[in-house]
Amino acid sequence: MLKVENLSIRFGRSPALRPVVDGVGFSIDAGQSVALVGESGSGKTLTCRSILRILPRGAEVCGGSILFGDGADRVDLLTLPSSRLQAIRGSRIAMIFQEPMSALSPLHSIGEQTMEVLRLHGSVSRRGAKEECLRMFERVGFPDPGRAFRSYPFQLSGGLRQRAMIAMAMVGHPRLLIADEPTTALDVTLQAQVLSLIKDLQAESGMAVLLVTHDLGVVANMADAVVVMRGGRVMESGGCADVLGAPLHPYTRRLMAAAPTIPEQLPRCRPLPVEDWILEFHNVAKTFERGEARVKALDGVDLSVRRGETLAIVGESGSGKTTLARIAMLADLPDAGGRVLFRPDRHGTAIDLTGQAAAVGCGYRRFAQMVFQDPYASLSPRMSVGEIIAEPLAIHRIGTAVDRRRRVRRLMEQVGLDPAWACRYPHAFSGGQRQRISIARALALDPMLLICDEPTSALDVSVQAQVLDLLEEIKARLGLSLMFISHDLAVVARLANRVAVMRAGQVVEQAPPSVLFSAPLHPYTRALIAASPTPDVRRCIDIRTVALGAGKPDLWPEPFRPPAGGGLPLVQVAPDHFVRRAA
Incomplete structure (x- = not known):
């Protein structure tokens, strides 16, 4: 061919x-x-x-x-x-491009762009082209093909835009x-x-x-x-x-x-004191309004991050992971009734971040920092690397200009960058190097808590391994607590002390990785593990398990199936192992 x-x-x-x-x-x-x-x-x-x-x-x-x-x-x-x-x-010959936002026209709907393939290369009518497009949208996993057909690229998430690219490439067979x-x-x-x-x-x-x-x-x-x-x-x-x-x-x-894999057997992590938490979420819910529609991104989340541990949060796009991270950084506030507590000292008084967000916001961010998913989008193209890393120090008025330059050089050395590159701009660096710059900026204020939102998802396996090594080394050296968001279970298996699995704004299962990956209980957790590809031709993806767990909750086994008009509790089934099911 x-x-x-x-x-x-x-x-x-x-x-x-x-x-x-x-x-x-x-x-x-x-x-x-x-x-x-x-x-x-x-x-x-x-x-x-x-x-x-x-x-x-x-x-x-x-x-x-x-x-x-x-x-x-x-x-x-x-x-x-x-x-x-x-x-x-x-x-x-059709092509699926890596970056759908730059490959899709912002002036035309997804449906019009997909129909264009059939209209240019075939004699099909407009009605026939629309019907074929809607069938293909359903096959690539659009939850509402008709809405997707009418939508423009900016109205879709990154995952949905990629589905549109796949449908556009395949519709012409x-x-x-x-x-x-x-x-x-x-x-x-x-x-x-x-x-x-x-x-x-x-x-x-x-x-x-x-x-x-x-x-x-x-x-x-x-x-x-x-x-x-x-x-x-x-x-x-x-x-x-x-x-x-x-x-x-x-x-x-x-x-x-360098390829991350889920080991056959994971070592049991040393349990940390249950009461020694640094961040805690109580009944956190978040609702967004989209015109007349109301979307519930979080639905009664109860979760804690213990001091010195790595809590991994996994789940699909739309499960509420990033919304929870934004609330943890006070970029969003939860709905009424939800509380976020922060305890900077082991035996100190807890601070209610939601009750006095405006007053504690800037001071709190000296203790908690975030590493974003896309380093290129989160770094200003008009600032040099030295200015980017020094910006948190300038905002909080820490040190003189000479002190800040000295601090920038030390931070760049810590993350494996040459301090002589401080005068360069982000476009001059690779993806892995830009993520190192983001980590250096996050460490500038000596935080206690680091929130990482998919920090390695766009990196090559060898660069990904280097960034993970860096995070592990920094955590061990500085005694940081990590809230690590990812959909890559192999990365999570390597880093996490505990794993919380989220779906549709709720935590459906929570356990140490040695327990979660060896004996998952919830059908959605099983689907995530079954869907995680490994570089071994003898271990193919079990698509039937994936389809069951990732499908509608009505198809789940009886104990996990939510009742009409109600929800299920998060039940403790073993020490530090919780699952959402009928009690």
Whole structure:
């Protein structure tokens, strides 16, 4: 179906410039899935974009061929006239882009953009195109396909925008699907369902898939063959079972070693004193108004963070994780009746943050800081790194200008950055380095509590491992308490002392990781664990367990099924193990 031979790409026209993609070659058969893996900057995305000839400005192909089709229909996409290539793009070859917000038009509804594929490449009527789009929206997991059809990109969450991109690529039933990190923004349960959908479509139509990802668990579940890239060159390639089961190149071995996995057996954590908490939520609820509709993001959450522990909060998008973090930082206030208590000293008096939010807000943030999910969006592009890290010190009027510069240099050294880079701006750093800058800024005020909202979700596995090592080292050295939000259970298994599983604004199960991952009770917890991909071709995702736990609560077993018009209590079933079910 596709044969890439000796492909080379460079920026600039000078022959003296070294190609950023150098001599890459691989092939894909009909119905086959091939995965391109490697760190950011390895040339994976450039290779994929060259197939459709949509390279960024300044990049050009300087050698090689890309053959598409079979028999008399085979063409070289690099030399094909633009008019003939346009007929192939979107119909015979479709692409799912990594960042949906930049790939979707902000001026057109999701439905109009999806129908455009069918209207441009087929003779279907507008009504028929709409019906086909609504069917595809339902298949990719939109809870309300009709509403999604009418919505604009800015009205959807990141996960829903990615679903729209997937639907747009698949609605034309292409012969080759290029998927550039198609599930990066998705929860593990939805990721499992989307991967299952792609495999079903492959089985139905014989579609070939070229998958770009840094998640080796996704590779193990999806790919027939693997191409490992580094520095624009192929380091290793072969069958998935061979490359992941017995990697030969040292770089492939390093990627495998850095891939987070849920261990078969987790060590039991030393229990911390139950009464020694630093932050506590009591009956916290939060309701948002969306026009005439009222959305309950949190529904009676009772949770505590013990001093010196890492409390991980896991769940799908919309489960209330980030809303709880924003309330913990006083960026939002809970509904009436909810209380958030903070105790800076072990035997001191607790401070009611919600009762006097305006008075204690600025002072409280000296003790609690946040590391955001997207470091690029949370760092000002107009400030140098030194100014960004020093800003909390300036706001709280700590030290002189000389003291702050000295403090910035020490913080940069602590997070593994060269202090000489303090005069650079965020755009000059990689994703992992930008997250280190965010961590340095959060540590500037010597906080007691660090709230991390998906801090590693957009990072390559090797960079992710470095950031996790850094967080563990800082926590141990400074005695910090961590509230760690994630949907990656392998990361949680590594870091957490306790895990709280959230769904639809409620905590449905809570336990130490050694208990939760070995003997989960709630069907939703089981779905999360079953959906977590591992880089082992012998341990495929159990899609039936995922579909049951992530589906409607009406399908859950009787003890966990909420009664009509009411809720279920959080019941203690063992020491430090709670589950929401009938008492």
